[in-house]
Amino acid sequence: MHEVARDLVGATLLVDGAGGVLVEVEAYAPDDPASHSYRGRTARNAAMFGPAGYAYVYRSYGIHHCLNLVCGPDGEGAAVLVRALEPTHGLETMRERRGVEEVKLLCSGPGRLCEALGVTLVHDGLALDEPPFKLLRREAEPEVVATTRVGITRAVDLPWRYAVRGSDYLSRPVPS
DNA sequence: CAGTGGATGCTCT
């Protein structure tokens, strides 16, 4: 799963033609106390226990949405949280949805990214290789750094956050 | 800059 997470950085993700190049993701495993799949399958996280190549979307703090790409074997419950991307497609659409001009603020965070791409619960469980999703293999291999994950209270020390070193579009800078 | 607190809805204890 960690290889998948690392390889996803640099790939291009589009939803209805809006999106960009992934610059920050986090891995979540079934035996990981910070993972939604840790306590087993429920109605909310059902998609996470499905086969790889599907989306798992959930509501966060009652306000935002967060997008995961399921990457474990069918039934395992492993996924990669998409935290930030560098906007390259549909900039004007994303600006309207976000109500912000600055490109750096369009997709630099899981909640912001879902708002910019228009991702909501209706996308939960959809296949990533079918519309409205489009996932393109990366063209060049970026320099990826592994650091600790953001915004969690358990398993805080696991270095399962993968980010492009020095990118201007991260949700937060990587510690030096 | 840093730090704090409110919004808001659903899941699990």
Next chain:
DNA sequence: GAGCATCCACTGT
């Protein structure tokens, strides 16, 4: 009834 894989506005240096 607590606790979130968050974001933003506001405060005080």
